[in-house]
Amino acid sequence: MMLKKRLLLGALLSIVLVTAGCGTSAPKAEAGAASASSAPASGGSGPNSPVTPQPTSPPASTTVVQGNPDQGKQLFDSNCASCHAVDDQKIVGPGLKGIYGKSALPNNQPVNDANLAQWMKTGDAQMPGNPAMSAQDEANISSYLKTLK
Ligand code: HEC
Known part of the structure; x- marks a missing residue:
């Protein structure tokens, strides 16, 4: 129960860190427990999540013939x-x-x-x-x- 919770906090923290663009390696479970209280705050008021998928390619079209x-x-x-x-x-x-x-x-x-x-x-x-x-x-x-x- 306790171990499960710490793992969950650690996972949450690494998601927050990754989505915030932080380049440091993912924290271990100890670090997650130590700074867990600050994680929700920074997650809530941090920069907008950069993980929104961007539609990079236009939708495939079957009607336009590409010329050579x-x-x-x-x-x-x-x-x-x-x-x-x-x-x-x-x-x-x-x-x-x-x-x-x-x-x-x-x-x-x-x-x-x-x-x-x-x-x-x-x-x-x-x-x-x-x-x-x-x-x-x-x-x-x-x-x-x-x-x-
Ligand atoms: C037998 C001769 C002949 C052949 C073969 C021919 N054309 Fe023409 N084309 C003309 C003539 C004559 C005109 C001018 C028509 C008018 O002004 O009413 C013209 C006009 C055009 C124009 C308009 C040009 C402008 O400046 O307004 C285009 C574009 C064109 N042709 C493309 C082609 C393409 C592409 C082909 C081959 C698939 C082709 N033509 C084959 C005789 C030909």
Whole structure:
């Protein structure tokens, strides 16, 4: 009974010390008994507990496809480069340098991943679309186009 209580006090004290950020090694049971009376006070009026878990990583998302610029370059070279330069020179279509800094696509939609994916799929009267393009290909090409600054 007595031993159990001392062990409990010791455990409580080490929790208080650890949560207070004290770097000293955990006290033995004797120290716990000696300073037990001060432990509740320092625990109650001490600094806020630093053990509140912080949500460090964003919640996993299954809908956003992560693009790979290297694979995007390969796709661009085989699907787009015949008409689009990566500088500001016009070939058949406009050069795509800085496309992500432009205010809008030819269809007046703001330049972002979703609208660009839609644009690549559908094209317009002057640009043939790629209706079979996968979401992964679109994300890869978009991430490559972002590197054209
Ligand atoms: C057969 C030629 C051709 C191919 C292939 C082609 N495009 Fe285009 N693209 C065009 C033309 C022409 C325009 C201009 C359309 C307009 O102004 O209405 C254009 C416009 C664009 C624009 C808007 C540029 C701007 O400055 O407004 C983007 C972005 C674009 N294309 C991306 C692509 C991507 C990515 C691919 C490959 C998946 C691709 N295009 C394939 C001809 C092509």
